[in-house]
Amino acid sequence: MFVLSFLARRLAQGAVIISLVSLLIFTLLRVVPGDPVRLMVGGMAPDSLVEQIAAEMGLRDPILVQFGRYAAHVVRGDLGHSFVRPANGAATGGANFDDTTRGERAAVADLIRDALPMTLQLAALALVFALAFSALVGIAAGLRPGGVADKVAFAVSSIFISLPNFWLAIVLALLFSVKLGWLPAIGYGGFSYTILPALVLAVELSPVLIRTLSGAVAAQMSESYVTVGRIRGLSETRIVAAHVLRNAAVPMLNLLGVQFSGLLGGVIIVEYILDYPGLGLLTINAVLQRDFPLIQGIAIVTSAIFVVINIVVDLAATIIDPRLEY
Amino acid sequence: MGLDSLVALGPQPAEPEASRSIGRRIIGRAARSGGFRIGLAILAVLALAAALYPDLSGIDPNKMDVRARLLPPLFGGAQWSLGHPLGTDQIGRDMLVRCLIGLRYSFLIGVASVALTLAIGCTLGMVAGYFGGRTDTVVMRITDAQLSIPMIILAIAVLGVSRPTIPAIILVLGLSNWPVYARVMRSVVMAERGREYVRAAQVSGASHARIVVRLLAPLLVPPLLFASVLDIARMMIFESTLGFLGLGVQPPTPTFGNVIADGRKYLLNAWWIATMPGLFLGLTLTGINLIGASCERARNAIHGGA
Numbered sequence: 247m248f249v250l251s252f253l254a255r256r257l258a259q260g261a262v263i264i265s266l267v268s269l270l271i272f273t274l275l276r277v278v279p280g281d282p283v284r285l286m287v288g289g290m291a292p293d294s295l296v297e298q299i300a301a302e303m304g305l306r307d308p309i310l311v312q313f314g315r316y317a318a319h320v321v322r323g324d325l326g327h328s329f330v331r332p333a334n335g336a337a338t339g340g341a342n343f344d345d346t347t348r349g350e351r352a353a354v355a356d357l358i359r360d361a362l363p364m365t366l367q368l369a370a371l372a373l374v375f376a377l378a379f380s381a382l383v384g385i386a387a388g389l390r391p392g393g394v395a396d397k398v399a400f401a402v403s404s405i406f407i408s409l410p411n412f413w414l415a416i417v418l419a420l421l422f423s424v425k426l427g428w429l430p431a432i433g434y435g436g437f438s439y440t441i442l443p444a445l446v447l448a449v450e451l452s453p454v455l456i457r458t459l460s461g462a463v464a465a466q467m468s469e470s471y472v473t474v475g476r477i478r479g480l481s482e483t484r485i486v487a488a489h490v491l492r493n494a495a496v497p498m499l500n501l502l503g504v505q506f507s508g509l510l511g512g513v514i515i516v517e518y519i520l521d522y523p524g525l526g527l528l529t530i531n532a533v534l535q536r537d538f539p540l541i542q543g544i545a546i547v548t549s550a551i552f553v554v555i556n557i558v559v560d561l562a563a564t565i566i567d568p569r570l571e572y
Numbered sequence: 573m574g575l576d577s578l579v580a581l582g583p584q585p586a587e588p589e590a591s592r593s594i595g596r597r598i599i600g601r602a603a604r605s606g607g608f609r610i611g612l613a614i615l616a617v618l619a620l621a622a623a624l625y626p627d628l629s630g631i632d633p634n635k636m637d638v639r640a641r642l643l644p645p646l647f648g649g650a651q652w653s654l655g656h657p658l659g660t661d662q663i664g665r666d667m668l669v670r671c672l673i674g675l676r677y678s679f680l681i682g683v684a685s686v687a688l689t690l691a692i693g694c695t696l697g698m699v700a701g702y703f704g705g706r707t708d709t710v711v712m713r714i715t716d717a718q719l720s721i722p723m724i725i726l727a728i729a730v731l732g733v734s735r736p737t738i739p740a741i742i743l744v745l746g747l748s749n750w751p752v753y754a755r756v757m758r759s760v761v762m763a764e765r766g767r768e769y770v771r772a773a774q775v776s777g778a779s780h781a782r783i784v785v786r787l788l789a790p791l792l793v794p795p796l797l798f799a800s801v802l803d804i805a806r807m808m809i810f811e812s813t814l815g816f817l818g819l820g821v822q823p824p825t826p827t828f829g830n831v832i833a834d835g836r837k838y839l840l841n842a843w844w845i846a847t848m849p850g851l852f853l854g855l856t857l858t859g860i861n862l863i864g865a866s867c868e869r870a871r872n873a874i875h876g877g878a
Contacts, residue, residue: 262713266713267717270717278729278730278734400865403865404858407805408805408855408856408857409854409857410812410853410857411809411813412812412829413812413832413846413847413853416832416839416846416847416850417846417850420839420847424840511723514724515724515813515816529725530728530817533725534732544725545725
């Protein structure tokens with residue numbers, strides 16, 4: 247029962263956030279200079295034609311009217327069609343307004359549906375790498391604050407957080423796929439193509455995870471239940487694995503929820519450099535092509551994921567630590 | 573016996589620790605840690621180099637020299653030269669000077685955008701926390717919405733069409749990160765709002781503006797400054813990312829981002845063009861991050877202990 251009211255409240259809040267985000271993006275895209283119609287019809291088209299098509303598409307109406315129309319479609323599950331991408335997946339550049347080969351425009355929902363699983367796979371693998379590495383370094387550091395492991399963790403996280411992801415992607419591609427030939431780097435042709443971008447993202451994610459985990463473990467180790475555990479004769483391994491880690495996992499979970507939008511920023515860059523066909527590549531191309539419906543669709547989907555992840559994180563936190571309230 | 577210990581033997585004020593402001597105590601504590609000193613040393617060397625080397629060496633960062641093109645860095649290959657310690661790029665421009673000029677811009681943009689972020693975040697956070705009620709709700713909902721949009725999308729959308737001048741870049745970066753500060757500021761101001769000295773000021777007729785600016789800001793802003801050191805590094809990465817995408821400071825002005833993007837085309841026959849600026853940027857950021865992390869540790873220790 248409590249769970250249901252919690253879910254209802256959070257979903258309502260989430261709906262508010264999603265509509266604010268889409269309104270914000272919607273307004274911003276129309277306020278910022280740069281006419282998508284000009285890109286659609288090509289540079290050779292006369293101005294009168296640009297105005298005519300823009301008027302037909304309703305792009306000259308007041309922004310709130312446009313938003314209302316768009317929102318009415320979205321509520322019915324229709325995210326609209328891309329301005330520039332044809333449904334058959336052909337290249338988009340250079341087409342003229344009267345080019346008869348310009349086919350049907352791709353549906354935004356389809357584009358996102360194709361790209362999202364790729365990015366989820368990448369994000370999941372990156373999380374696995376990052377969690378494994380930060381657990382190794384962070385727990386060792388947290389068990390002995392001020393010790394060697396703590397200093398190593400401090401240095402490692404300071405260096406990792408200082409590596410720009412686009413540079414790291416280039417260097418790792420040079421090292422692992424050109425010099426050593428271990429991993430494929432560019433494009434996508436199977437699971438092995440996910441490893442390199444996931445490594446780059448993991449390096450970006452792990453510094454914050456290491457710091458939070460070592461801090462949380464250190465704080466838990468000074469709690470009285472640890473001393474009680476020792477008096478009861480529990481082994482140190484058991485105390486750490488069964489009790490300390492369980493309590494230290496809560497701040498980690500909350501952090502993962504917050505890190506999501508940072509992860510998405512990293513995904514955009516890494517996918518762009520390594521040509522990985524996921525949501526990030528789709529986003530950056532959509533933004534560079536001024537593809538309004540696609541950008542809005544992506545913004546709605548990502549903020550929905552953000553809301554859902556944060557709800558799941560809070561639920562998971564209460565399962566791990568029943569003392570927390572919804 | 574050094575000068576310090578002689579001074580320490582002299583008469584001392586009753587409580588040296590408590591009489592100093594919290595900011596000074598945090599700096600003092602951070603300065604004793606190894607990470608802070610290493611970071612400061614790295615940063616000082618790089619700052620000096622960036623300030624002096626381009627002018628002292630007299631090398632123009634944009635001067636082409638076709639005979640000296642694609643020279644490898646020191647000890648990096650067959651024909652390295654002392655005149656170009658980090659080698660040269662595809663048209664013979666000196667990499668070290670280009671990196672240092674890039675560092676100037678990067679640092680300028682990083683510091684300026686964090687200052688802007690602090691100004692916006694602190695103002696909105698204080699207003700929301702101090703007045704509460706409807707003002708608070710509105711500001712916090714905007715904050716939530718902005719937090720759930722990846723800022724890189726907005727930055728690309730804005731800079732992709734308007735000319736990416738330095739003020740425009742600073743504005744975009746500065747607008748990207750304020751929600752975090754607004755949240756922190758709001759929570760501390762809410763805690764402070766009910767304290768006696770604020771109530772006393774209210775009763776004695778001080779205006780809201782006076783209370784916020786004269787009483788709350790001097791007390792609450794300095795601790796945030798320590799956290800913002802880490803954000804300078806984050807903004808510098810953001811700036812170089814934009815430069816890499818071609819949306820940063822435009823060529824021929826060298827910045828880390830556009831030099832790396834340029835060097836990426838020559839990765840296979842001249843690895844140093846793309847990797848050297850990245851190492852340079854990484855070193856700078858490591859310096860800033862070591863300082864920032866030490867400050868943060870010191871702040872946590874002092875706030876935890878106080």
